[in-house]
Amino acid sequence: MPVEREKLVELYRTMLKIRLFEERVAEIYWEGKSPVFNIAADPIPGEMHLYIGEEAVATGVCAHLRPDDMVAGTHRSHGHYIAKGGDLKKLMAELFGKKTGLCQGKGGHMHLFDAGLHFGCGGIIGAGIPHAVGAALAFKMQGKDNVAVSFIGDGAANIGAFHESLNLAAIWKLPVVIVVEDNLYAISVPKSKSTAVKSNAERAAAYGIPGVLVDGMDVMAVYEAAGEAIARARRGEGPSLIECLCYRYRGHFEGDPQLYKPEGEEEEWRKKDPIPNFRAKLIREGILTEEEANKIQEEVAALVAEAEKFARESPWPEPEEALKHVFL
């Protein structure tokens, strides 16, 4: 499948946006917390789950989506939101708990929502799968050709909702794509100890739907697999399951000592880092020059800085706002 230059550059820019945004978040996160790890301290209170290393997955999948397609993310969803075309300023402000955040400081980093982009995510493992199925049901009943995508980790593939949702989506032939991000660990438990089959792609057979395993460190591999699954869903041919083998370079959460990772593992996976590898490939193939690639890097860094400035300068919500929105 030949891919236009513009698309390739966009894939690179998106991955970089996720990476630079999160690298900055990782720095800001420790501002109030060191030397003592005080989880609730400003400027970014609460837990923090970063996506660094997995950028090719969200990017390759979301490149096929329109703003009116639905994405149900996870607790580690900054990348999904950014890849869907999300607003960095509102995202950063939500991480800060500010009034200008995506959810006016009500959700925080795990509970992001953007109605305009049909994006939502949450902190309960696997809970978003039936939501994507339900959105796909709505699209089908409304006669639209939209698609819903549920991103989950490999750990979530073991909860009941995964199996219920795949079965329901399959019998109702709904336009939904389940993307499993196998980053080797469910918090600390390796997949070999949690999952009886080697790949979740194999589980698709149990629901009579296609399942593929792809290299989640290769944005083009993800892009192609997702392209097929999403096109299939748009044509009304039903759900698919894609498992992307990838790696989170950081811990489950910021502050995780990662004692469960074997020595040298990260170094091996760093060789497969989707971003420098893709950059080198684009330069090698004459899609980008070194200067152009540097310019993209600067532009993205400026967007991240702007988002940070916006979040820092934004006001806190008024305490009374805690009582609003229990009911609409």
Next chain:
Amino acid sequence: MRKLTFAQALNEALRQEMRRDPTIYVAGEDVGKYGGIFGVTAGLLEEFGEERVRDTPITESAIIGSAVGAAAAGLRPVVEIMFIDFIGVALDQLFNQAAKMKYMFGGKAKLPIVVRTTCGAGMCAAAQHSQSLEAWFMHIPGLKVVAPSTPYDAKGLLISSIRDDNPVFFIEHKMLYGLEGDVPEEPYTIPLGVADIKREGKDVTVVATMAMVHKALEAADELAKEGIEVEVVDPRTLSPLDKETIINSVKKTHRLVVVHEAVKQAGPGAEIAAMVAEEAFDYLDAPIKRVAAPFTPVPFSPVLESAYIPSKDNIISAVREVLGK
């Protein structure tokens, strides 16, 4: 006026709303050809077809979870969980997802979902098909909890629930399905969060829910013969609770008995009693009494089951006690 059963009234509400609004769909176990095990969805499949009346696998988590996604994408799902006893496997989707999203998302998510379910003992269905668990759901901010007692209320409250933009947990007591009552043919709404005074009286307030409303009314009839005037208040919606009507009634009668079929410990009566103690203590002339099921699972044998379910006589005794008679 025309009489319908409680089940027929609910069926009519669904049918009329589905005709009015094509974004409404019904889904659940056996809601299609079977028409729901208590007949509430009877005939809907024939009229609206398989797109809008969906039999699901036995898959409670996906039933409620998919309703969340469908509602967020613009539909108005009315899903059925056959027995409230089965809700455990789907609780995450109800209290973490449906109930929380509009709050966590800063008021920007609209989730017009109705989850219909059944509660109550009286059919010798034993401990896993007879529970009254409404208190669990009253404890969850963001979820409306509706609990009708008459066919008239059932129709009007269900229509309001379907039109509400919040998730509504709609509890139908299974011993009420056959109860007949006046029900207007045209669609009508009863506002959520507004109690109904089912009988006026000046001596004692009895707040009763669902099937217990009828036992409270029977008790009131009997007590009236000896000149005791019982005011029976039916909250109709348990969350948000109509505190004002209850408190005003207590201010008038100075005595309160709360009656429900859920077990007494941490039941809905605990909330109502505490609320009155907090806000109207000075008006009370006697300690508050609660009439409720004992703190046991629901027993099977009819003898045991009827001992378990609060009776008219239990209510009469409680009223006499608060009156010091």
